[in-house]
Structure formats: structure tokens, C-alpha cells
Amino acid sequence: MPTIIEGPPGRETPKPLLARRLIWFVGLAVASALATVVVAYGLKALLPPL
Amino acid sequence: MDALILARLQFAFTIAFHIIFPAFTIGLASYLAVLEGLWLTTRREAFQRLYLFWLKVFALSFGMGVVSGVVMSYELGANWSVFSRAAAPVIGPLLGFEVLTAFFLEASFLGIMLFGWKKVGPGLHFTATVLVAIGTFISAFWILSANSWMQHPTGHAVLPDGSLIAVDWWKVVFSPTFPSRLAHMLLGAYLTTALVVGGASAWRLMTAPTQPESRIALRMAIGMLAVVAPLQLVAGHISGEVVRHHQPLKLAAIEAYWETRADQPLSLFGLPDRKAGKTQFEVAIPGAGALAQGVSRETVLQGLDAWPRSDWPVVWLVYWGFRIMVGLGLAMIGLGLWGAFLVWRGGPERSRLYLWAATLMAPAGFVAVIAGWVVAEAGRQPWVIYGVLRTRDAVSPVGAGQVSASLLAFLIVYAIVFSAGALYILRLLHRGPEEAEQAPKPEDRAPGSALAAPSEAGETPP
Numbered sequence: 066m067p068t069i070i071e072g073p074p075g076r077e078t079p080k081p082l083l084a085r086r087l088i089w090f091v092g093l094a095v096a097s098a099l100a101t102v103v104v105a106y107g108l109k110a111l112l113p114p115l
Numbered sequence: 116m117d118a119l120i121l122a123r124l125q126f127a128f129t130i131a132f133h134i135i136f137p138a139f140t141i142g143l144a145s146y147l148a149v150l151e152g153l154w155l156t157t158r159r160e161a162f163q164r165l166y167l168f169w170l171k172v173f174a175l176s177f178g179m180g181v182v183s184g185v186v187m188s189y190e191l192g193a194n195w196s197v198f199s200r201a202a203a204p205v206i207g208p209l210l211g212f213e214v215l216t217a218f219f220l221e222a223s224f225l226g227i228m229l230f231g232w233k234k235v236g237p238g239l240h241f242t243a244t245v246l247v248a249i250g251t252f253i254s255a256f257w258i259l260s261a262n263s264w265m266q267h268p269t270g271h272a273v274l275p276d277g278s279l280i281a282v283d284w285w286k287v288v289f290s291p292t293f294p295s296r297l298a299h300m301l302l303g304a305y306l307t308t309a310l311v312v313g314g315a316s317a318w319r320l321m322t323a324p325t326q327p328e329s330r331i332a333l334r335m336a337i338g339m340l341a342v343v344a345p346l347q348l349v350a351g352h353i354s355g356e357v358v359r360h361h362q363p364l365k366l367a368a369i370e371a372y373w374e375t376r377a378d379q380p381l382s383l384f385g386l387p388d389r390k391a392g393k394t395q396f397e398v399a400i401p402g403a404g405a406l407a408q409g410v411s412r413e414t415v416l417q418g419l420d421a422w423p424r425s426d427w428p429v430v431w432l433v434y435w436g437f438r439i440m441v442g443l444g445l446a447m448i449g450l451g452l453w454g455a456f457l458v459w460r461g462g463p464e465r466s467r468l469y470l471w472a473a474t475l476m477a478p479a480g481f482v483a484v485i486a487g488w489v490v491a492e493a494g495r496q497p498w499v500i501y502g503v504l505r506t507r508d509a510v511s512p513v514g515a516g517q518v519s520a521s522l523l524a525f526l527i528v529y530a531i532v533f534s535a536g537a538l539y540i541l542r543l544l545h546r547g548p549e550e551a552e553q554a555p556k557p558e559d560r561a562p563g564s565a566l567a568a569p570s571e572a573g574e575t576p577p
Contacts, residue, residue, distance in 0.1 A: 070174075071232045072167060073154075073240070080236060089234040090227060090243070097226025098219055108185060112192075 119510050121518040122194040125525065127492075129186050131485050132529060136180030138484045141255055141301065142308025143173045144221075144248040147228075149335075151244050155237055161327050168328070168548035169312070172540055174229060177221070179536045186525070194518060198499055198509035201278045205271055205287055206261050213257035220250035252301070259300055263293035265500050266491065267361045273503070291361055295354040296491075302347040303487065306447055307480025309339035313454075314477020315544040317463075317470040324464045328548040333473070334458060340451030347444060352409075358494075359408060362501065363417045364426065365494035368433040370404060371397075372418040379404030379416045384438070387430040392420070394434075428496040436489035443483040450476055 074080075116124075147169055154162035188210075191199050227235060227243035235243070264270075270286025271279045281287045313336030316329040323329070359366045366372070371382045371394045381404045385397030405412045419427055450472060457463040464470065495501055499509040 069230070070167065070170060071230050071234070073163060073237055074233045078233075081234075086234070086236045086239055089231060090239045093227045093231045093234070094223040094243075098223040100226075101219065101222040 116515060116519075118513050118515045118518050119507055121515055121522055122510050122513075123506065125194065125518060125522045126187070126190060128522070128529075129183065129190060129525060131488070132533065133180065133183040133187060134484060134488060135481050136176050136183060137251070137254070137258075138304045138307045138481065139311060140173060140176050140180055141251040141304035142306070143169060143176065144244075144251045145305070146308055146312065146335075147173060148241075148244045148248040151241050155241055161331055164548045165328050165332055168543075170228060172543055174225065175536060175540055175543075177225065179533060181218075183529075183533070193521065194511050194513065195499075195509055196511040198504065201504060201509070202265075202500060204278065204280045205264065205268075208281075209257050209261040209264070209288070213254055213261075217250045217254035217257060220253065221247050224250070255301055255304070256297060259297045260288050260290070260293055262491075263296050264288075264290045266290070266296075266495055267292045268500055268503055271503075279500075279503070292354075292357050295350065295357045299347070299350045299354045299487075300484075302343055302350050303480070303484050305339060305343050306347060307484055309336045309343065310447065310450075310473075310480040311477050311544075312336045313340065313450075313473045314475075315547070317473035318477075318545070319547040320464045321467065321470050321474075326547070330462075330464055333454075333463060336473075337451060337454030337458060337463060340447055341455040342451075344444065344447040344451045348448065351441070351444065356409060359416075362494070364419070364422050365428065365433065365490075366408075367417055367419045367421070368428050368430045368494055369437045369490060370407075371430065371434050372404070372416055373420060374418040375415060375421045376418065377405075377415045378402050378412045379408075379418075381407050382434075385434075387434045389424075389427065389430050426497060428494050433490055433494045436486045436493065439486040440483045440490060443479045443486070446476065446479065447483075 147166060150162050150166040150169070153159070154166060224243040224246040227240060228247060231243070232240045264287055267290050268279075269290045270281055270283035272282045273279055312332050316333040316336065319326055319329045320333060355366070355369075358369070370379070371385065371387050372379050373392050373394070378401075380399040380401050382394055382397055382399045385394035385399070388395050402412055404416065405414060408414075408416065410416070419430070453469060454463050454473070457466055457469055463473075497506050498504065499506045
């Protein structure tokens with residue numbers, strides 16, 4: 066766990082373009098949501114059909 | 116034991132386990148947002164290290180909360196199918212809204228909180244943290260809305276086949292007991308988090324009294340306790356007034372009012388005896404019941420004798436659940452005010468007695484939350500939807516053997532999985548942020564930062 070949590074950028078680190086940061090923001094959010102969807106539908110698939 | 120009792124025991128076990136995690140993560144998400152906001156505005160490294168440390172604890176607690184919550188949705192179908200079939204048109208959308216508007220918000224932006232700080236930059240990362248905190252609030256909103264509707268159902272109609280439909284969603288979502296219960300639960304969650312943060316910090320300060328992160332965290336926890344614990348007393352009182360209006364039978368069980376009369380006593384302690392219809396070995400203040408309820412002494416308050424015994428909840432459980440919750444709440448007020456006094460006098464870390472008290476009180480929020488939910492849920496019995504569907508009529512047509520087997524499986528799996536998770540969290544709390552491996556690497560530290568020269572950040576111990 067400690068090795069995968071990302072800390073903040075250093076003060077000397079050059080700031081990426083806003084567009085690039087926004088793409089990461091949306092991309093990570095969508096990827097996290099998709100991962101949740103996969104788990105949720107996987108669990109639903111375990112239910113017997115009505 | 117029959118299937119009904121076993122199904123109730125199973126739900127009580129799984130939900131009592133589950134509530135521990137949201138009660139903690141609701142407050143912790145807000146705490147993380149405050150820490151990151153403080154880091155953004157002050158750039159003190161201590162706030163950043165505290166953030167990264169508590170983020171780990173949050174991620175683990177969030178995960179265990181999700182897993183323990185999924186179990187309950189299966190349980191509703193397996194053990195409570197009659198309830199599910201009858202109430203799904205009303206309860207289903209509320210739980211669905213919780214998943215769509217809250218859970219997905221939390222799950223999506225937790226990814227950025229954990230893996231995206233360098234990628235999205237400080238501003239957008241802070242936005243993600245705030246969105247997760249808002250998500251936990253929205254989650255509590257929908258769950259409390261659903262539960263409050265079960266406590267006092269409004270805005271629905273009963274169809275000839277016994278199933279329920281919503282005819283006024285506004286009344287379903289905002290049932291009369293909902294606002295006060297939501298406020299009471301949210302404040303309880305903030306107190307739970309403050310107690311854990313304060314307790315963990317106090318524990319570390321006993322061995323490292325000058326440790327800056329723990330000193331800051333303890334002061335923040337004390338500030339929260341000193342303000343929120345007295346507010347919770349007010350919120351609890353308002354919640355009690357709502358119960359008196361809408362669930363007088365529950366109030367009679369909470370206060371052990373056996374007979375309907377004016378000038379009720381205020382029962383402090385005792386052993387409620389359902390068979391005898393009185394409280395054995397009772398310590399009570401005569402006439403003070405009206406004072407506690409905020410009514411005149413001439414006001415007649417309904418006692419348990421106003422309802423048939425078959426409709427009574429388990430009186431001792433409700434009576435003692437309430438007293439445990441209130442007792443711990445008063446202890447929290449004391450801890451907060453005592454801590455505020457010590458901060459004013461120079462520092463709580465100088466008082467070993469206070470550090471021990473804060474450490475011992477760390478789990479008190481969890482106990483109080485569970486005790487409060489016992490009052491709410493056991494006090495609603497024998498109804499699963501108050502006045503509409505009895506608990507005994509809501510259970511699935513399953514045998515005691517089947518429910519026993521699943522209960523045993525839950526006990527074993529929970530003991531293994533959650534013990535491992537809880538032990539890992541306790542180990543993290545014991546180590547503290549100062550030993551966190553996530554501390555910024557030297558190349559990330561700005562020249563002259565707090566890590567490079569602690570005295571610059573004003574964190575040098577006196």
C-alpha cells in the first residue's frame with residue numbers, strides 16, 4: 066500500500082499543462098468508475114436468474 | 116432457534132460490523148479534505164504527511180466498508196425476500212440513488228486521491244478529495260432516508276397484494292424522522308473520527324511527546340470534540356423529541372415508562388423486567404422525566420401499557436443501548452472540554468493522564484454509534500416497516516439450518532478477513548505518520564521546507 070499511493074509533486078517539479086492534468090483527472094475517474102462497474106456486474110453475475 | 120431469530124441475528128451481526136466503517140470514513144473523508152486544504156494554504160509538510168498517513172487508513176476502511184455492505188444486499192434477498200418484494204418499489208430507488216450518486220462519486224475520485232497527485236496537480240487532487248468527502252455525505256443522506264422511511268413510512272400506498280408503491284417521493288425521501296436522524300448520524304461520524312485520530316495521536320505522543328504531526332492531529336481532534344460533542348447532545352435531544360412525536364412506544368422503552376401517566380420519573384439505571392412490568396433496582400429521579408422530554412409535569416406521557424405486549428420491543432436492549440450511547444456522549448463532551456482546557460494551559464501532550472484517557476476513548480465512537488443503532492432498530496421492533504410490515508412476516512421461507520450455515524460462514528469469513536484488516540490498520544496507527552514510508556523523497560523536498568528545517572514551520576517543540 067505505501068508504495069502505490071502517490072504523493073504530491075515537489076515544488077521544483079515543472080507543472081504539466083492544464084489540459085494534460087485534466088485528461089489525467091477525467092481518465093483516472095473514469096478508470097476507477099469502470100473498475101467499480103466490473104466488480105459490481107461480476108457480483109451480480111453470481112446471482113441466480115429469477 | 117428458528118429461522119426468524121437466526122436471520123435477525125445474522126443481519127444484526129453484519130450491519131453492526133458494517134456501520135463501523137462508514138461511521139469512520141464519513142468523518143475521515145472530511146478530515147482529509149481539511150488536511151489537504153490546510154497543506155495547500157500553508158504548505159506545512161506536517162499536514163501533507165498527516166494526509167498521506169490517514170489516506171492509507173481511509174482507503175483500507177473504505178474497502179472494508181464496501182465489502183461488508185455488499186454482504187447485506189445479498190442478505191436482503193436471501194433472508195428477507197418478503198420484505199424485499201414488498202418494499203422494493205420504495206426502498207430500491209433510494210438504495211439505487213445511493214449507489215449512483217454517492218458510491219460511484221467516492222469510488223471514482225478515490226482513484227485520483229490514491230494514484231493521481233503528481234498527475235493531476237495539487238488543485239485538482241484537492242477537488243477529488245472534496246468530492247469524495249461530499250460523496251460520503253450523500254451516501255449517508257440516502258441510507259438515512261431509506262432507514263427513516265422504515266422508521267416512519269410516509270408517501271406510499273399499499274397495493275392489494277401487500278406490496279408498496281411510492282405515491283409522493285418527496286414524502287418518502289423526507290419522512291418526518293429523517294432530518295434529525297441524519298444530523299445525529301453525521302455528527303456521530305465526525306465524533307467517531309475525532310476520537311480515533313485523537314486516540315492514535317495521544318498513543319504516539321506518550322512515546323514521542325514532541326512529534327509534530329501527532330501534536331497537530333491531537334489538537335485538531337480536541338477542537339472537533341469540544342465543538343461537536345455538545346452539538347451532538349442538542350441533536351440527540353431533538354431526535355428524542357421526534358421519537359416522542361412519531362414513535363412513542365420506542366420512547367416508552369427507552370425511558371422504561373411502564374404506565375401511561377403524567378409526572379414520569381427519569382430512570383437513570385435499572386434492570387427492566389418485562390414480565391413484572393417494572394424496572395428492578397431502579398435509580399430514578401421522580402418527576403424529572405418531563406424535564407428530560409421538555410414538557411410540563413402535567414403532560415401525560417404514554418407508557419408501555421398503552422400497547423399490547425406483543426407489540427413491545429425488547430425493553431432492556433433499548434433501555435441499555437440508549438444509556439450506553441448517552442453515557443459515552445457525555446464522556447466525549449468531558450474529553451473535549453478537558454482537552455480544550457489543556458490546550459489553553461499549554462498543551463495536552465504534557466498530561467499523561469489526558470493522553471491515556473484519549474487513547475482509551477478511541478473506540479468509544481464506534482461503541483456509541485452501534486448502541487445508538489441498537490436503540491433505533493431494536494426500538495422499532497416488532498416492525499420492519501413501522502406499522503406496515505412485521506418483522507416475522509418479512510422473513511424468507513428458509514429453514515433454520517440454511518440460515519445457521521450462512522451465519523456460521525459469515526462469522527468465520529469476517530473473523531479472518533476483517534481481523535486481518537483491523538490488525539493492519541491498528542499497526543499503521545501504532546506506527547504513525549512519522550514512520551510512514553510515503554514521506555516525500557528527498558528530491559521532492561523544496562529547499563527550506565519544513566522537513567529540511569523543522570523550525571521554519573514553527574513545529575519545533577517548546
